[in-house]
Amino acid sequence: MSPMSLQPGPETAALLAAGLPTPFVVVDLDVVGDRYRSLAAALPGVAVHYAVKANPDPAVLVRLVSEGSSFDVASWGEIEQCLDAGAAPSSISFGNTVKRRDVVARAHEVGIRQFAFDSRAELEKLAAAAPGSVAVCRIRCDGAGAAWPLSNKFGCAADEAVDLLRAAAAAGLELGLSFHVGSQQCDPGAWGPALADVAMVVEKLETDGLDLSVLNLGGGFGASYVDSEAPDASTYGRSIRRELERWLGGAVPPALVAEPGRYLVADAGVIQSEVLLVSRRGGGAGRWVYLDVGVFTGLFEAVGEAIRHRVRTPRDGGPSEPAVLAGPTCDSVDVLAEAHRVDLPLALAEGDRVELLGAGAYTTTYSTVGFNGFAPLASHTVGSPTSPSSSAA
Amino acid sequence: MSPMSLQPGPETAALLAAGLPTPFVVVDLDVVGDRYRSLAAALPGVAVHYAVKANPDPAVLVRLVSEGSSFDVASWGEIEQCLDAGAAPSSISFGNTVKRRDVVARAHEVGIRQFAFDSRAELEKLAAAAPGSVAVCRIRCDGAGAAWPLSNKFGCAADEAVDLLRAAAAAGLELGLSFHVGSQQCDPGAWGPALADVAMVVEKLETDGLDLSVLNLGGGFGASYVDSEAPDASTYGRSIRRELERWLGGAVPPALVAEPGRYLVADAGVIQSEVLLVSRRGGGAGRWVYLDVGVFTGLFEAVGEAIRHRVRTPRDGGPSEPAVLAGPTCDSVDVLAEAHRVDLPLALAEGDRVELLGAGAYTTTYSTVGFNGFAPLASHTVGSPTSPSSSAA
Numbered sequence: 001m002s003p004m005s006l007q008p009g010p011e012t013a014a015l016l017a018a019g020l021p022t023p024f025v026v027v028d029l030d031v032v033g034d035r036y037r038s039l040a041a042a043l044p045g046v047a048v049h050y051a052v053k054a055n056p057d058p059a060v061l062v063r064l065v066s067e068g069s070s071f072d073v074a075s076w077g078e079i080e081q082c083l084d085a086g087a088a089p090s091s092i093s094f095g096n097t098v099k100r101r102d103v104v105a106r107a108h109e110v111g112i113r114q115f116a117f118d119s120r121a122e123l124e125k126l127a128a129a130a131p132g133s134v135a136v137c138r139i140r141c142d143g144a145g146a147a148w149p150l151s152n153k154f155g156c157a158a159d160e161a162v163d164l165l166r167a168a169a170a171a172g173l174e175l176g177l178s179f180h181v182g183s184q185q186c187d188p189g190a191w192g193p194a195l196a197d198v199a200m201v202v203e204k205l206e207t208d209g210l211d212l213s214v215l216n217l218g219g220g221f222g223a224s225y226v227d228s229e230a231p232d233a234s235t236y237g238r239s240i241r242r243e244l245e246r247w248l249g250g251a252v253p254p255a256l257v258a259e260p261g262r263y264l265v266a267d268a269g270v271i272q273s274e275v276l277l278v279s280r281r282g283g284g285a286g287r288w289v290y291l292d293v294g295v296f297t298g299l300f301e302a303v304g305e306a307i308r309h310r311v312r313t314p315r316d317g318g319p320s321e322p323a324v325l326a327g328p329t330c331d332s333v334d335v336l337a338e339a340h341r342v343d344l345p346l347a348l349a350e351g352d353r354v355e356l357l358g359a360g361a362y363t364t365t366y367s368t369v370g371f372n373g374f375a376p377l378a379s380h381t382v383g384s385p386t387s388p389s390s391s392a393a
Numbered sequence: 394m395s396p397m398s399l400q401p402g403p404e405t406a407a408l409l410a411a412g413l414p415t416p417f418v419v420v421d422l423d424v425v426g427d428r429y430r431s432l433a434a435a436l437p438g439v440a441v442h443y444a445v446k447a448n449p450d451p452a453v454l455v456r457l458v459s460e461g462s463s464f465d466v467a468s469w470g471e472i473e474q475c476l477d478a479g480a481a482p483s484s485i486s487f488g489n490t491v492k493r494r495d496v497v498a499r500a501h502e503v504g505i506r507q508f509a510f511d512s513r514a515e516l517e518k519l520a521a522a523a524p525g526s527v528a529v530c531r532i533r534c535d536g537a538g539a540a541w542p543l544s545n546k547f548g549c550a551a552d553e554a555v556d557l558l559r560a561a562a563a564a565g566l567e568l569g570l571s572f573h574v575g576s577q578q579c580d581p582g583a584w585g586p587a588l589a590d591v592a593m594v595v596e597k598l599e600t601d602g603l604d605l606s607v608l609n610l611g612g613g614f615g616a617s618y619v620d621s622e623a624p625d626a627s628t629y630g631r632s633i634r635r636e637l638e639r640w641l642g643g644a645v646p647p648a649l650v651a652e653p654g655r656y657l658v659a660d661a662g663v664i665q666s667e668v669l670l671v672s673r674r675g676g677g678a679g680r681w682v683y684l685d686v687g688v689f690t691g692l693f694e695a696v697g698e699a700i701r702h703r704v705r706t707p708r709d710g711g712p713s714e715p716a717v718l719a720g721p722t723c724d725s726v727d728v729l730a731e732a733h734r735v736d737l738p739l740a741l742a743e744g745d746r747v748e749l750l751g752a753g754a755y756t757t758t759y760s761t762v763g764f765n766g767f768a769p770l771a772s773h774t775v776g777s778p779t780s781p782s783s784s785a786a
Binding site for chain 2: 052053056073074075076077078079080081095096097098099100101118119120121122125140143152153154156157159160274276277278279280281282283285288290292296300303324326328329330331332334335338350351364365366367368369370371372373374375376
């Protein structure tokens, strides 16, 4: 994808010009729909489960239902959001490897049949509370090449997965396998090493006469940030199809799943924020631009400057100089770009409205309830509520 | 303060035994009141302005109003919270050095008269929108010894403060000076170097015939966390009084202010959370205990393990072993204690309710609006709504 595609469409532009109270994010549902269709086309035979946590705005979910998307959820709260948007329970996978036992039971009761796990204790929950479901064992990836860190929190070694899946089969569950190459994974080859592990597990299970029902290829499909330009859908698709063929050949499980979150919504969103203060700071600290949006109103991914949004200002084109970008709270952590300063116009002034592009993912829900007395990030959508190809359109 | 004081009182204990839905925090208003009175007694002649951002629960604010507390705010939202609780506008200081111009005007209109700043651009706002107020210039501290980091975001050098305060006087504003030694500052001597800078500024202003109306000693008064045991109020008080005498002697400004946040509320609060999963993880990762509270439901200060709460479980006393503590979301960042594992009973199991002590500060408002579909941290209070010595009691 080229950065050009980050240029907001006419409906977004009109809303950005409307003088709404800042800060807010506006998400273009037509971009979300386009992204869904590109990825689905690039991954034929793979069910696209939108990772709801990236942006659970009801309008986003309704649009994706109308596109034919499936969903991946982290909690009962997200299940309700999907069902409210009209998603079929059978289209929902429960991707959190840590679940309340009663929530597993309720999810099973409404008809959800894919549940992630990575430990014997969680498997016992699934066997007891979700009988007959697909127990999807998550194997660990190192996340190399991803912008947002992975940790030891999720996934087991491939050897352990073999043992856990044998136990799952013995408990009467169907078998699945999943992995995650790390969020904002710009290396389309990153799926290769994980699929090599998958192949090893598949081979060992075969010696027991066991087959996988589901292979979940995870998420990681990236968006367009500063110094982190993700490949387009067809590039991801080609690489993943090649690695699937290479490692699994004819042994590809019947159901393939992918879990994009960021890819579908990030580039569809723009945050508009007002400049509160431009200050020349002594002691070599330089020029600081303070915005009314920050780490605690949606930009949590700016902590450690892991994710850096492109910035647009009404003064672009004039003489510029690097500046630190910071949020509005009294918290020292609330700095968006200091190690990596942003080149900003010298004419930028208090009251100007600036835009952070590619801001549709992991913003609204990361917002705090009201730290320092600031309201959560407001969210608006533009574009068609349903797919142009859906009967409801 | 000894860790013993973290033992919850009878009302808190009763609420913790009531089987309320987890996770939640319960704050004992009587502990908040005790803390207020200890600090006020240890700092005679110093107006205690509670830093509302630490916990803006309406019951906490009402109790502190009845104790005679003043308040420090970061935004218009927090001003409204204080006024709703019955605080007098004259008891409110606006401590954020970055403010919307229209908010400065509204704050001035309702009667607020102390405004922080650290730059010429912000000073111009104050001169225009808050005429006749005290412009409180914040000087920079390095934050050495504090658990939560300071950055370049706030404060100017002492030399710069002299110039800024001269400009403030020329603009018809009264003069104030403030500094902040860093949150959870366990070294009571930390105020010394900052007061040396203050003395230098005071001396230079005197040569122009200018005096300070207000000296704000900031916050930083700590609570009781693992490996971070704060001194008691009298120890802080003795050290601060000694340093004031040493550096300012007879030149102490007429109004002294302190801004405790954490000190008043942290140890008054307990979070109760349920164990979702105990898992033995391969590859040397060890035992992981997953809770239903985490970084995105109030424990943001666990990022980087800056703040570590003491943990109480119903199995305490039995054989134990270190474990990793993690939150319930699908986010790898949602880990509470991994570098510093927590010694937890081997018998700890799914469904057990554990308690995080000293959790009344910087928890409710740091909670996200609903990341991963989890509701914000619920908040309850126990204890008397008003001070036993107040006429309203």
